[in-house]
Amino acid sequence: MKTFLFVLLLFFSLNSYAQFHYSDSITIEQNEKWFGGAVNEGWAMPFTNGYHLNLFGNIAGNQASPFLVSTTGRFIWSDQPFAFTINQHHLYIQSIDKIVVEKSGNTIATAYRAASKKYFPPAGKTPDTLLFTRPQYNTWIELIYNQNQEDILKYAHAIIDNGFPPGVLMIDDNWAPYYGRFEFRKDRFPDAKGMINELHTLGFKVMIWVCPFIRPDGEEFRSLLHQRLLLFDNKGIATLPWSEAKEPAIIRWWNGYSAEMDFTNPEAVNWYSSQLKKMQDEYGVDGFKLDAGDPEYYPATSVSYKKATPNEQCEAWGQFGLMYPLNEYRAMWKRGGAPLAERLRDKGHTWEDLRTLIPNLTTAGLLGYQFTCPDMIGGGDFGSFIGRDKLDQDLVVRSAQCSALMPMMQFSAAPWRVLDPVHFNAVKKAVALRMKITPYIMQLVKETAITGEPIARMMEYVFPHEGLDTCKDQFMLGNKIMVAPMMEKGVQRTVIFPKGTWQDENGKVIKGPAVKQFQTPIDRLLWFEYKGIQDL
Incomplete structure (x- = not known):
C-alpha cells in the first residue's frame, strides 16, 4: 500500500496540471510482459521493474497512444493520456479519463486485434502507395x-x-x-x-x-491574430475562456520562438x-x-x-x-x-x-x-x-x-x-x-x-509463447518473411528460428526451433521465408 501511495504521489508531483481522476492497480500475471504507450520507448519494451512513463503532454518525440498490451491477451485503453509505472508485480495506472482493462485470447496478437477493432479501427485507406x-x-x-x-x-x-x-x-x-x-x-x-x-x-x-508555427512579427501573424486563428496564452488564469483571451501564445521550439496555429478552430x-x-x-x-x-x-x-x-x-x-x-x-x-x-x-x-x-x-x-x-x-x-x-x-x-x-x-x-x-x-x-x-x-x-494488422511484426506477435518477447534484432514482415539485419559492427550474427521450417535466400532449409550462427559480409542481409510446420 505504501508503494502504491508513493507512485500516486509521484504522478501528481510530476504532473499537477494533468488532473488525473482515475487510478488502477493491475497485478501482472506470471510470464506476462507489457508493451505500448510510446513508439520511441520501444527499445525499453517489454517493460521491466521501475519503468515509468507519463503520456500527458508527452509522446516521447514520436507517435503514441493511450494503449498498453500484454503477451497474455490483456490490454489497457483510456480515451485520454495516462501515467503508468511497473513496480514489482504490479502495473499502476493514473488517468484523466476512465481506464478500460480487457482480455481477448491469450496472446499479444489476439489482444491487439480486439483493441484495434474497438478503439482504433483501420480506415480502409493507405497513404500514397x-x-x-x-x-x-x-x-x-x-x-x-x-x-x-x-x-x-x-x-x-x-x-x-x-x-x-x-x-x-x-x-x-x-x-x-x-x-x-x-x-x-x-x-x-x-x-x-x-x-x-x-x-x-x-x-x-x-x-x-x-x-504549424507562424513567425510572430510578420503580416501573416497580424492577420491570423486578428482573425483569432492562433493559440492564446491564458496569462495565468486557468479558467480563461477563449472569447476573452487576447495575448497569443509564443512557443519555444527547436528553431526559436513562434506563434502557433489552432487546429481546433x-x-x-x-x-x-x-x-x-x-x-x-x-x-x-x-x-x-x-x-x-x-x-x-x-x-x-x-x-x-x-x-x-x-x-x-x-x-x-x-x-x-x-x-x-x-x-x-x-x-x-x-x-x-x-x-x-x-x-x-x-x-x-x-x-x-x-x-x-x-x-x-x-x-x-x-x-x-x-x-x-x-x-x-x-x-x-x-x-x-x-x-x-x-x-x-x-x-x-x-x-x-x-x-x-x-x-x-x-x-x-x-x-x-x-x-x-x-x-x-x-x-x-x-x-x-x-x-x-x-x-x-x-x-x-x-x-x-x-x-489493421501490423506490416512489420515483433517476433512474439507471430510466434507467441516461444520466449521471443525480448527479441529486438529480428522482425517479421507479415507472417511470411523473417528479417535479421546486422545491428552491430561485424560480419557474424546469431539468428533465432521459431518452430517451423525456414528457407534462406539460397534455398537452404532450416528447421526450428533453433539458434544458428551466420556469416554476414557487408553486402548480405539475412532474411528467411517461413514454410510452416508441416515438415516437423
Missing part, C-alpha cells in the same frame, strides 16, 4: 537549412545517374522566406515551378516540409489548407511533410477555440493531414488505423540508435501506426554529422539493409557521396532486394488498411 513501392529521398542531411533549387536538382539527377529508382523526394525545412509565408524564397529558388516540373519529368513526386484549418493548396496550384507540389505538432509545443497554459489537452492538439494536427494522401508525420497521438505515413524520430549516426529501429518500428505496429518509415538511412539527426570527416560506411550499409524490408525506406545522406564502391554496391543490393519483395510489401499494405 509511392511511399512504399520506391525508396524515398529527403534533402535534409545533404543540405540542412541551405535548401536551394540548384542543389536539389543536382541531388535528384544524382539519384537517377547512380542507378536508384525515382520515388518521393522531400524538400526539407527552410525553403520558405519564414514560417507562415507559403512561397518559395526567391534568393534560393529562382524558378521553383520549373524545378518541380523537372523533378516530375525525372519521375519524382515532390513533398515539402511544413509546420475550423477557420484555422481552412486558412492553413488554403496555403497548402496555393503551393499545389502555383508550384505543382504533390504532398507535405507535416513536422512538429508534439504535445510539448502545445502548453497546458494555452487557450484554444475548442478546449483541448496538449495531446488532443497533436491529434488535431494529425487529423489535418488526412486531406493529403502524400503525407508524412513524426509526432502523432491516437491516430492508429489512419492512412498517415509515420516516420520514426531522428536517429543519430550511431550503432546504438540503429539498434532502436526494430523495437521502435514494431511498437508502432502495436499502436496501430502501420504505415511507418524507420527514419533516414544512416541517421536523420544532423547534429550527429557535425564535425565528422567521414561517416561509418558499415553503419550506413547496415542501416539501409535494416530499412530495406520495412514498410518504407528513406535516403538522405547520399550513398554515392559518402560510400566507397564496395559499400555503395552493398546499398544498391539492398535496394534491389526491396524492389524484388515490393509486391509482397504492397500486399501487406493493402491488407493492413482493411485488417
